[in-house]
Amino acid sequence: MEIPKGKLIAVGGAEDKGTMPEKDFIQMNNLNFFELGILKRFVEVVGKPDPLIEVITTASSIPEEVGENYLHAFGKMGCTRVGVIHIKNRDDAQNPDYIERIQKCEGLMFSGGNQLRLTSLLGGTPFIDIIHERYINEDFTIAGTSAGAMAMSNTMIYQGNSTTAHLKGEVKLTTGLSFVKGVIIDSHFEKRGRFGRLAQAVGLNPGSIGIGLGEDTGVLITEGTQMEAIGSGCVIIVDGHNIKHSNIADISEGSPISLENLQVHVMVKGDRYSIENRTFKADFISAVG
Numbered sequence: 001m002e003i004p005k006g007k008l009i010a011v012g013g014a015e016d017k018g019t020m021p022e023k024d025f026i027q028m029n030n031l032n033f034f035e036l037g038i039l040k041r042f043v044e045v046v047g048k049p050d051p052l053i054e055v056i057t058t059a060s061s062i063p064e065e066v067g068e069n070y071l072h073a074f075g076k077m078g079c080t081r082v083g084v085i086h087i088k089n090r091d092d093a094q095n096p097d098y099i100e101r102i103q104k105c106e107g108l109m110f111s112g113g114n115q116l117r118l119t120s121l122l123g124g125t126p127f128i129d130i131i132h133e134r135y136i137n138e139d140f141t142i143a144g145t146s147a148g149a150m151a152m153s154n155t156m157i158y159q160g161n162s163t164t165a166h167l168k169g170e171v172k173l174t175t176g177l178s179f180v181k182g183v184i185i186d187s188h189f190e191k192r193g194r195f196g197r198l199a200q201a202v203g204l205n206p207g208s209i210g211i212g213l214g215e216d217t218g219v220l221i222t223e224g225t226q227m228e229a230i231g232s233g234c235v236i237i238v239d240g241h242n243i244k245h246s247n248i249a250d251i252s253e254g255s256p257i258s259l260e261n262l263q264v265h266v267m268v269k270g271d272r273y274s275i276e277n278r279t280f281k282a283d284f285i286s287a288v289g
Contacts, residue, residue, distance in 0.1 A: 006135035006142065008179055008221040009042050012187045012213030012233070013112045013146025038218055038231050039073055045220065046107035046141045050081055054105040058087045058121055059113030059147040066111050093125035102130055107141045110148030112187075116158045118151040119176060128177060135179060142179060146187045149213060153185045154178040155205055157197060165197035169253040173201060180221055182275055185211045189236060202240040203248050203259050209275055210238030219267075225276040229267040237265040239278055 043051060055070045057063035067084035074082045083105070085098050092098065102108065108131065110118065122128040134140040144152055156176030164170045173184075184205065186198045189212035202210040211219065214233030221227050229235045245260035267273060270283025 002136060004136045004179075004224045005138055006140040007045055008135075008152060009038075009045065009141065009143040009218055009230070010149035010152055010185055010211070010213060010221065011038055011143065011145040011218035011231070012149065012189060012215050038216065040077060041220070041230055042107065042109070042141065042143045043074075043077060043079060047139070048106050050079060051106040052081045052104065053079060053083070053107045053109065054101055055082065055084045055109045055111060056087065056148075057084060057111045057113075059115060059118050059151070060111050061113060063088070063111075066113075070109070070111070087121060087127070090121055090125065093122055093127040099127060099130060102127065103134075108143070110142070110144035110151065112146030112148055115147035115151040115156060115176070116174070118147065119156065119158075119174065122177065123175075132179070145218075149187050149218070150185050151177045152179045153183045153208075153211075154181050155184050155201070155208055157184060157186055157201055160194075160197035160200070162193040162197060165194070165200055166256050167254050168200075168248060168251050168257055171197045171200040171204070173204065180224060180275070182207065183209045183211055185213065187213050188215060190214045190233070195236065195238075198236070198238050199259065199262060200248075200257055202238045202262070203243070203246055203257055206240030206243050206246070208240070209278065210236075210240070212236035212238065221275075225274060227267075227273045227275060229269055229271045229273075231269060233268075235267040235271075237267060237273055237280070239263040239265070241278060 057066045060066040063086045071082055087093050153176045156174055158174050159172035184201045186194050198210040198212050217231035217233035219227045219235055220230055242261050243259055247258040265280045272281045
């Protein structure tokens with residue numbers, strides 16, 4: 001497997017008007033995707049003074065407002081070279097100006113919203129191909145929050161109500177942008193009670209590692225497989241490799257699923273996890289400090 005030289009930062013997000021709410025979910029009327037601590041970590045990982053950053057608002061239904069929010073947040077950190085790219089259709093992904101900008105930028109961020117917009121509008125385009133190439137071959141940092149984080153995996157959840165996620169067929173999966181292999185990422189994990197839908201997703205794909213990201217929480221992924229938890233909350237790891245019993249193949253649509261020996265880890269800031277080896281390493285320095 002080719003080891004990427006780039007880095008990924010997947011963030012669980014926070015409620016925003018650009019995110020497609022679940023049925024009966026009360027959406028908060030703000031655009032604070034995550035605390036400035038994680039945004040600061042992104043800039044540090046990019047590793048350049050006043051880096052050239054591009055924000056991709058494709059996932060959002062309110063891209064102009066989302067873009068302004070990012071400009072304001074980065075500006076508070078002293079970042080002055082931040083651009084916003086509004087790709088609203090597949091033609092936009094062919095725009096030579098946009099392509100030139102992602103070839104030159106030093107860090108890239110995907111906003112929250114609807115992850116299916118990201119895959120359906122960017123998949124198979126030169127725009128996303130260039131991002132992939134830079135991630136593999138350069139020390140290039142890509143961040144995504146909420147939908148932008150969920151789209152990073154090769155298998156992507158695009159629908160699934162928390163209250164019915166224990167029923168077969170209620171969790172919908174498709175192909176993501178595939179920056180990181182062998183994982184399924186979910187966001188707003190604790191706030192929206194999404195353990196059930198990640199468990200079903202892993203039950204359907206037991207060779208994948210489920211990553212549940214809390215709000216103001218994320219993971220830094222290096223070398224394509226090494227994860228470090230960042231932020232103030234927790235990251236839930238769901239490993240289905242050792243499942244002993246699963247009824248998913250045999251039950252009818254709408255029936256409750258049954259899984260035995262699903263392994264779960266809880267990570268906090270500084271803890272590490274190897275996707276490749278499925279091993280957990282606690283941050284003992286923080287624990288005793």
